[in-house]
Amino acid sequence: xxxxxxxxxxxxxxxxxxxxxxxxxxxxxxxxxxxxxxxxxxxxxxxxxxxxxxxxxxxxxxxxxxxxxxxxxxxxxxxxxxxxxxxxxxxxxxxxxxxxxxxxxxxxxxxxxxxxxxxxxxxxxxxxxxxxxxxxxxxxxxxxxxxxxxxxxxxxxxxxxxxxxxxxxxxxxxxxxxxxxxxxxxxxxxxxxxxxxxxxxxxxxxxxxxxxxxxxxxxxxxxxxxxxxxxxxxxxxxxxxxxxxxxxxxxxxxxxxxxx
Numbered sequence: 001x002x003x004x005x006x007x008x009x010x011x012x013x014x015x016x017x018x019x020x021x022x023x024x025x026x027x028x029x030x031x032x033x034x035x036x037x038x039x040x041x042x043x044x045x046x047x048x049x050x051x052x053x054x055x056x057x058x059x060x061x062x063x064x065x066x067x068x069x070x071x072x073x074x075x076x077x078x079x080x081x082x083x084x085x086x087x088x089x090x091x092x093x094x095x096x097x098x099x100x101x102x103x104x105x106x107x108x109x110x111x112x113x114x115x116x117x118x119x120x121x122x123x124x125x126x127x128x129x130x131x132x133x134x135x136x137x138x139x140x141x142x143x144x145x146x147x148x149x150x151x152x153x154x155x156x157x158x159x160x161x162x163x164x165x166x167x168x169x170x171x172x173x174x175x176x177x178x179x180x181x182x183x184x185x186x187x188x189x190x191x192x193x194x195x196x197x198x199x200x201x202x203x204x205x206x207x208x209x210x211x212x213x214x215x216x217x218x219x220x221x222x223x224x225x226x227x228x229x230x231x232x233x234x235x236x237x238x239x240x241x242x243x244x245x246x247x248x249x250x251x252x253x254x255x256x257x258x259x260x
């Protein structure tokens with residue numbers, strides 16, 4: 001946010017606080033923008049979003065002494081701590097993964113809750129969770145199970161719906177810092193130590209490769225089908241030509257027979 005505002009000549013001051021309170025502050029006009037908000041259809045009724053600047057996933061965190069999570073079914077009836085009003089909270093409610101949800105005001109509190117065995121697992125933003133664990137030097141906390149795409153198309157800046165002027169400025173600023181390399185520098189500074197060059201990018205590349213592979217497979221199948229069809233047509237054409245030649249020959253022989 002600071003880099004974008006500097007690029008656009010916008011003077012900015014920051015206010016920190018629990019997510020649900022800061023979110024209400026944007027709704028009430030007490031703050032003008034939030035830097036890290038995931039898009040949802042429900043939120044889009046109130047907020048307007050810039051293009052995404054960070055792709056992330058939710059991750060399941062556990063103490064190393066706890067059983068691993070291999071699938072989401074393993075979370076049923078487990079006590080899960082998450083941050084109130086975060087997309088992870090919305091996801092838990094929507095999917096009814098468990099009825100044992102423990103809510104905290106901050107990710108910091110959620111990590112401590114898990115560390116102190118007040119919950120069995122934590123569902124948190126992957127990048128921010130990893131940073132908090134490193135900050136607190138919690139060697140006994142780790143990620144388990146699959147990444148969960150609760151953040152949709154990713155994080156962007158959010159403004160109150162209707163503030164198109166500020167939204168356009170933030171979008172322009174994002175484009176500028178990405179073009180100048182400032183975005184990469186900022187990402188590496190804050191996230192590089194826990195997620196070098198982005199786990200999300202690797203996942204995107206993997207899906208891109210899968211997509212290319214699928215397209216190539218379709219092309220290959222089409223080529224094989226085309227070649228097979230061509231051979232079939234050639235065989236049938238040759239067979240038909242043989243039938244015609246045999247008929248012409250028989251007709252000719254019959255004509256000669258009658259002439260004789």
